[in-house]
Amino acid sequence: MINRTKMSITVCCLALLIVLAGCGGGGNNTAGEEASQGAASTQGAESSQGAASSQGTEAQVILKQYIINNANMNLEEINRRFEEKYPNIKIEYEGAPIDQFVTVIKTKLASGDAPDIFTIGAGTAKDPFVNAGYLLDLSDQPWVSRLTPGALRSATTNGKVYGLPRSQNVIGVIYNKKLFKDLGLEVPTDWEAFLQTAQKLKDAGLIPIGMGLKDQFVTQLVPYAMAPSAIYRDNIDFDQQMAEGKQTFVGSQWEQMMKDYVDLDKQGYINKGALGTSNDQILQLMSAGKIAMTVSLNAMVPALKAANPEADWGMFPLPYVKKGEPIWVSAGPALFAGGYSKTKYPDEVKKYLDFVASQESMKLILDTVQGFSAFTDVTPNLDSALMEIEPSLKTGAYAFLDQNWPATVQPEMLVGIQGVFAGGAIPDMLDKMDKAYNAGTKK
Amino acid sequence: MAGSICALHLRRGSMKRIGFDGVFLMPAFMVFTLFLVFPVISSFYYSMTDWNGLSSSMEFIGLDNFQRMFQDKAVWSGLKNTFIIALLVTVFQNGIGLLLALGLQGTGRINRFMRVWFLFPALLSPLAIGYIWSYMYNPLFGVINSILEFIGLSDWTQDWLGDKKLAIYSVIFAIIWQWVAFSMIIYVAGLQSIPRDMYEASNIDGAGALSRFKHITFPLIAPAFTVNMVVTMIVGLKLFDIVFVMTNGGPGGATENLALMLYRQAFSLNQMGYANAIAILMFAIILIFSLIQVTLLRRREVEY
Numbered sequence: 001m002i003n004r005t006k007m008s009i010t011v012c013c014l015a016l017l018i019v020l021a022g023c024g025g026g027g028n029n030t031a032g033e034e035a036s037q038g039a040a041s042t043q044g045a046e047s048s049q050g051a052a053s054s055q056g057t058e059a060q061v062i063l064k065q066y067i068i069n070n071a072n073m074n075l076e077e078i079n080r081r082f083e084e085k086y087p088n089i090k091i092e093y094e095g096a097p098i099d100q101f102v103t104v105i106k107t108k109l110a111s112g113d114a115p116d117i118f119t120i121g122a123g124t125a126k127d128p129f130v131n132a133g134y135l136l137d138l139s140d141q142p143w144v145s146r147l148t149p150g151a152l153r154s155a156t157t158n159g160k161v162y163g164l165p166r167s168q169n170v171i172g173v174i175y176n177k178k179l180f181k182d183l184g185l186e187v188p189t190d191w192e193a194f195l196q197t198a199q200k201l202k203d204a205g206l207i208p209i210g211m212g213l214k215d216q217f218v219t220q221l222v223p224y225a226m227a228p229s230a231i232y233r234d235n236i237d238f239d240q241q242m243a244e245g246k247q248t249f250v251g252s253q254w255e256q257m258m259k260d261y262v263d264l265d266k267q268g269y270i271n272k273g274a275l276g277t278s279n280d281q282i283l284q285l286m287s288a289g290k291i292a293m294t295v296s297l298n299a300m301v302p303a304l305k306a307a308n309p310e311a312d313w314g315m316f317p318l319p320y321v322k323k324g325e326p327i328w329v330s331a332g333p334a335l336f337a338g339g340y341s342k343t344k345y346p347d348e349v350k351k352y353l354d355f356v357a358s359q360e361s362m363k364l365i366l367d368t369v370q371g372f373s374a375f376t377d378v379t380p381n382l383d384s385a386l387m388e389i390e391p392s393l394k395t396g397a398y399a400f401l402d403q404n405w406p407a408t409v410q411p412e413m414l415v416g417i418q419g420v421f422a423g424g425a426i427p428d429m430l431d432k433m434d435k436a437y438n439a440g441t442k443k
Numbered sequence: 444m445a446g447s448i449c450a451l452h453l454r455r456g457s458m459k460r461i462g463f464d465g466v467f468l469m470p471a472f473m474v475f476t477l478f479l480v481f482p483v484i485s486s487f488y489y490s491m492t493d494w495n496g497l498s499s500s501m502e503f504i505g506l507d508n509f510q511r512m513f514q515d516k517a518v519w520s521g522l523k524n525t526f527i528i529a530l531l532v533t534v535f536q537n538g539i540g541l542l543l544a545l546g547l548q549g550t551g552r553i554n555r556f557m558r559v560w561f562l563f564p565a566l567l568s569p570l571a572i573g574y575i576w577s578y579m580y581n582p583l584f585g586v587i588n589s590i591l592e593f594i595g596l597s598d599w600t601q602d603w604l605g606d607k608k609l610a611i612y613s614v615i616f617a618i619i620w621q622w623v624a625f626s627m628i629i630y631v632a633g634l635q636s637i638p639r640d641m642y643e644a645s646n647i648d649g650a651g652a653l654s655r656f657k658h659i660t661f662p663l664i665a666p667a668f669t670v671n672m673v674v675t676m677i678v679g680l681k682l683f684d685i686v687f688v689m690t691n692g693g694p695g696g697a698t699e700n701l702a703l704m705l706y707r708q709a710f711s712l713n714q715m716g717y718a719n720a721i722a723i724l725m726f727a728i729i730l731i732f733s734l735i736q737v738t739l740l741r742r743r744e745v746e747y
Contacts, residue, residue, distance in 0.1 A: 213694075277583060
């Protein structure tokens with residue numbers, strides 16, 4: 001009986017405490033802000049005590065880092081090296097897959113619980129964050145001068161640099177070298193030859209081109225790989241003309257590109273049931289040697305290697321050109337991260353990004369992700385398959401198209417391409433993209 | 444609210460309990476208000492703004508989002524898909540669930556085993572189910588097409604998730620497969636609560652199996668029927684996870700329902716205001732349909 005009374009009193013006290021804590025949050029600050037400040041100050045106090053006892057006077061700084069972790073870039077090792085070099089700065093790393101990241105980062109920023117360093121998108125993808133005033137201006141950083149022009153463009157908005165580029169991703173044709181060799185096939189260098197190669201593979205009972213169009217991001221890879229040769233090689237100002245309203249998707253080279261894309265399916269060169277097949281499933285069939293080629297990102301090569309270490313993979317640019325014309329490649333810079341504009345430690349954030357931008361750290365990241373360099377003075381060790389496409393990058397390259405579009409266009413295009421493969425009309429799709437473009441530039 | 448609670452207690456003349464109950468109710472009440480009531484109400488406000496989910500500034504634009512919504516063809520097709528999913532899931536999940544319950548209502552070992560067996564899919568995460576079914580539906584190496592080919596029905600093989608007309612039915616099938624035993628369990632509970640003597644009496648009166656079902660079983664499981672119908676319909680109307688994994692609204696929007704559209708508008712298109720307007724539409728639809736269903740179904744519940 002006494003025990004029960006004691007219990008109820010304890011429970012009452014606990015409940016009261018929770019209520020009071022809840023009420024306490026309703027002061028001048030919003031609850032989230034205060035909670036985060038509270039957390040930060042206690043952490044600061046704890047760690048400063050720790051630092052005082054172990055290393056003397058310098059107070060310890062904790063930088064919160066929130067990064068997309070779809071591709072492993074050996075960040076643990078880089079953070080370890082950084083903390084070794086700057087013992088007074090500690091990196092608190094949190095990773096998330098991309099879908100989760102895009103949802104959560106907005107909530108974190110809106111609630112005032114923002115990380116000091118976080119992943120940002122390249123090109124126009126970062127503009128909403130810049131316009132909302134969330135990103136730290138990094139234009140004065142020493143590494144800016146070492147960037148390749150394309151990487152610099154993708155890190156810049158309104159003339160200021162807001163992100164540290166990480167690597168350049170390339171879209172091309174990844175192929176099974178052994179199958180090509182067995183059938184005596186050469187790497188095609190124009191569209192006619194590409195179609196003939198596909199026909200020969202089909203005649204040999206193989207699936208010439210594997211595409212997992214059920215995953216929306218896959219649908220864009222072929223047009224992205226076509227456009228640099230079909231549009232930008234001859235008219236580098238296409239995007240500028242789009243922005244000025246002098247150009248539309250309807251009536252542009254997009255019509256022929258989409259027609260040729262769908263024809264690959266009509267001719268039976270793309271796997272049957274592409275709209276019902278996912279990218280993972282294509283990867284499995286390809287590593288099993290049933291598919292000869294796919295149009296994909298360079299990141300597919302390490303994934304294929306992991307699935308089948310025995311096979312020999314190669315990568316060449318999609319030759320969407322007439323015989324003898326130069327092939328341009330689709331190469332999109334990816335950003336590593338940007339800094340939070342209202343961070344309490346802007347100098348430490350810049351110190352960290354500068355450390356990541358060093359030749360040594362960048363090489364480690366690129367070797368791990370198997371990506372192409374965004375810096376003029378960094379040369380990674382790449383897989384032989386990727387080295388095969390590397391020289392083509394110097395012929396000419398253009399960024400992933402959405403990096404220069406308003407954010408509204410890409411989702412419309414992804415749905416639209418699926419629609420076209422399901423029997424929809426190409427002009428309708430392009431018309432919707434034009435409308436989405438206009439809707440996105442209104443403000 | 445607090446006033447009515449006080450009045451109730453004062454009438455009972457137990458002042459001591461008020462404080463005590465209040466202490467226990469307060470935390471839940473506050474958590475509920477803070478994390479549910481407040482966001483729901485603010486959603487009404489955001490639906491009348493052009494907030495992009497990021498910027499600190501936004502403009503109040505009145506009913507523009509709603510006007511735009513009713514002119515948006517994608518919303519109408521999303522609405523159609525939402526209703527197709529809700530209708531078919533409600534009808535078939537309840538129909539098949541009731542049949543299973545009638546077959547497996549006994550308390551014998553086999554019946555119990557089979558009930559657990561059928562319930563397994565409901566215990567798995569809808570995401571896992573989505574992945575499993577998208578492999579089974581795969582047109583190249585999926586088990587469904589392989590079986591069809593094996594038994595000589597290769598004409599019946601389909602691109603189950605890639606075909607614009609078929610995709611939504613393929614998804615609905617997977618949903619029903621996962622949740623049918625959930626409805627079954629509720630029906631079994633309802634069936635087992637029917638007093639045995641009712642059946643004995645009807646036996647003596649010479650009633651056949653069909654009239655026994657019509658006049659005893661069906662009226663007496665009415666509460667279970669109400670719960671099942673309302674729950675499956677609400678789940679069907681707001682379904683998200685399994686569609687997201689299996690088709691992500693594709694191909695070309697053929698399986699996009701309101702919930703997916705809301706997500707896409709809010710998080711990939713940065714149209715938080717518009718997404719909130721869609722959320723309000725969903726809220727209204729679910730509220731209206733639930734009220735209608737509950738009133739209609741409650742009316743036929745009988746006391747015994």
